[in-house]
Amino acid sequence: MSRANRLLRLVQLLRRHRRPVSAASLADELGVSVRSVYRDIDALREQGASIEGAAGAGYQLRPGFLLPPLMFTDEELEAIVLGLRLTAEHGDEALGRAAAEVVAKLRAVLPRDLKTLVDETALLAGPSLRRQPEQVDLAEVRRCIREQRKARIAYADRRGAASERVVWPIAIGFFERARVVVAWCEERADFRSFRADRIARWTTSGDRFGRPRAALLAEWRAREAIPAQLPG
Structure with a gap:
């Protein structure tokens, strides 16, 4: 492991621990000697990291430190x-x-x-050739989600049955064959998923959600057994 990568990992370990952690524990997780941890702590402090503690007492990184851009593996x-x-x-x-x-x-x-x-980088993203185009502006849908605004939509289900709904959009799923808006539906008093290509009209309301979006999203994830995609 290069020293740059090791310094990055050390910062990430310190961020993960909310209480002081010993040099021995850090050395064990990094696979290096305790002496190397002491040197790396000194190097990070020279770069501006506010690391509290000392040898034998444990170390803790205070919030707010950002490494310079060398620190991507x-x-x-x-x-x-x-x-x-x-x-x-x-x-x-x-x-x-x-x-x-x-x-x-x-x-x-x-x-x-x-x-x-x-x-x-030789990692390529292939195009999607089977997805139907949408009539609604997904940038507006995303803005509606960010601002936690209700929306009135005209929707047609897979059988073509049309309906008008008032929804609280909480997420968009991007899939190869379709983009799907996840929302709380006032008419159904429950969560529903709406294919974006079947939404004929989207009108953002001035009314805000009746509950915080984060709480709604957590409830929907729990119900569907969907874990957070980027755990911290």
């Missing part, structure tokens, strides 16, 4: 690039533009060797 950077490429291919148009802008910002701040890795 190769696999972490590949994960970022692949995620952005998938977003560009399978997200809506606005998300695609945002993904391209993120790549440009990454290239502007990364060291030369990591910039080359971004340019030469």
Whole structure:
């Protein structure tokens, strides 16, 4: 393991522990000597990390420290690039533009060797050829979710039966064959999933959700046994 990668892992370990953790424990998790941990702690402090503690007493990282951009491992950077490429291919148009802008910002701040890795990453995102186009603007749907606003929609189910609904949108699922809006439906007084290509009209309301979106999302995930996709 390079020292840059080891420093990154050390910061991540310190962030994970909310109480002081001994150098011996850190050394065991990193697979290095205790003496190396002492040297790495000193190196991080020189870079501005506020690490409290001392040898024999344990160490704790105070919040707010951001490492300089040297601190992506190769696999972490590949994960970022692949995620952005998938977003560009399978997200809506606005998300695609945002993904391209993120790549440009990454290239502007990364060291030369990591910039080359971004340019030469061999992980590709294939196009979706079977998804039906939507009539609604998914950027507006995403804004509605962020602002926790209700929406009135005109929807047709798989049999073509049309209905008008007032929904509280809480998430969008991006799949190869369809994009799906997850929402609390006032008419059904329950969670429902709506294929975006079957939504004929979307009108964002000025009314806010009756409950926090985070609570609704947690309840829906628990009911569907869906874990958080990026656990901390």
